[in-house]
Amino acid sequence: MIKVGILLTQHYKLLSVAAILDVFGTANKFHQEMGKEPPYEINLLNNDDQTDGFFDAYKAESIAKNEKYNLIVIPAFTTENIQHSIKINAAFIPWLCKQYQADAEIATVCTGAFLLGATGLLDGKVATTHVDACSAFSKAFPAVKLKGDKTVTQDGRLYTSGGATSSFHLLLHLLQNHCGKEIAIKTAKIFAIDMDRQNQSYFSSFQPSRHHNDNLVASAQEKIESNYQDVSTIEEMIKDIPSSRRNIVRRFKQVIGITPIEYLQQTRIEAAKKLLEETAQQMTEVIYNSGYNDPKAFRKVFRKAVGMTPSEYRDKFQAR
Known part of the structure; x- marks a missing residue:
């Protein structure tokens, strides 16, 4: 039996914990219906x-007891x-490192990856997180x-997932590893999950930072966003800003x-997405109105x- 520990961190997202419990509970039920021992012991x-009363069917225990777990799941944060x-939540960091050193698997849901990133265990390894949190994650954990x-x-015994419903794809991945494809497929059908979705890029939205005090950068941002349909070079964008290009x-x-060029490109792609979502413009109009002149180049960049x-x-x- 796989001993699972689900962290109730400060600021955990209720929905992600509920999803974890529901999916693992469903796998246990399937095994019981087949006359088999449940694969997961859920903690x-x-x-x-202390417990907050949301999950009365499960007793919350302290990590201070130093129990050993086979799988630890970190939910998303609400903030x-x-x-x-x-x-x-710093007290969890050395505990997670100790559990990993004792051969535990660790999986993160959405922005829960930040807590795992803080342990250093992800350094040099592949990971993902909520698509709109990627910039902050890269800045915090460049390794x-x-x-x-x-x-x-x-990546080895470390698992991460993207935002929101991506948690179900992570859980199905774990089920397939632990219980086999049959149980994963049966669970996917229960929750109506498309098992083959591997990309979350199309859920992203370009939300550039405005919480800084650099007036020069803010001026450049404003010029790009106001003139993205017309400018194409850095020189055009910054010609009125009193500073060197470098x-x-x-x-x-x-x-x-x-x-700045990447910022211009992302601004244009975001404009194109809005036009595709909200208007009936012909594709040639969408391309032109989002600042592109070459349809082939636009489609390549967009894809x-x-x-x-x-x-x-x-x-x-x-x-x-």
């Missing part, structure tokens, strides 16, 4: 021996202030090989995390950034 773990969440477009990653590019990347063609994106997300 809730916290740092203070956008992830660094604060890591700080107030991790972040694959922000991936729904689920596995200095602007350096400061821009330091503050925002990407170059690379979003993970599907513009037509596929419109079919999937356009309001009817």
Whole structure:
């Protein structure tokens, strides 16, 4: 039997814990119906021996008891202030390292990857997280090989998943590893999950940082966003900003995390997505109105950034 420990961190997301319990509970039920021993022993773990009453069927135990677990699952955080969440959950960090050294598997849901990242165990390894948290994750943990477009990653005994419903794909992946494909498929049918979704790029939205005090960078951001349909070079974008090209590019990347040209490209792709979602414009109009002149180049950039063609994106997300 696999001894599972689900962390009840400070600021954990209720939905992700409920999903973990429901999926593992369903796998246990399937095995019992087949006259087999349940594969999972499910435990809730916290740092203070207290429970919040949401999961009365499970007793929450403290990590201070130093029990050994085969699998530990870290749920998503509810807050956008992830660094604060890591700080107030710091007691879990050495405990996670100790469990991993004792051969435990560790899996993270969505932004729960930040807590695992803080342990250092992901350094040099592949990981993913919520698609809109990728920039912050890369900045916080540059040694991790972040694959922000991936729904689920596995690197040895470490597993991570993307945002929201990607947690179900992570759980199915774990079920397939532990219980076999038959149980994974039966569970997927119960929860109506498409097992073959491996990409989460098309769920992303470009949300550049505005919480900084660099007026030069803020000016460059404003110029790009106001003129993305017309400009094509850095020189055009910054011609009225009193600073050298080299200095602007350096400061821009330091503050925002990407170059001005990458910022321009992401601004254009986000504009194209909105046009595809909200208008009935012909594709040639969408291309032109988002700042592109070459349809072939637009489709190539769009597919690379979003993970599907513009037509596929419109079919999937356009309001009817």
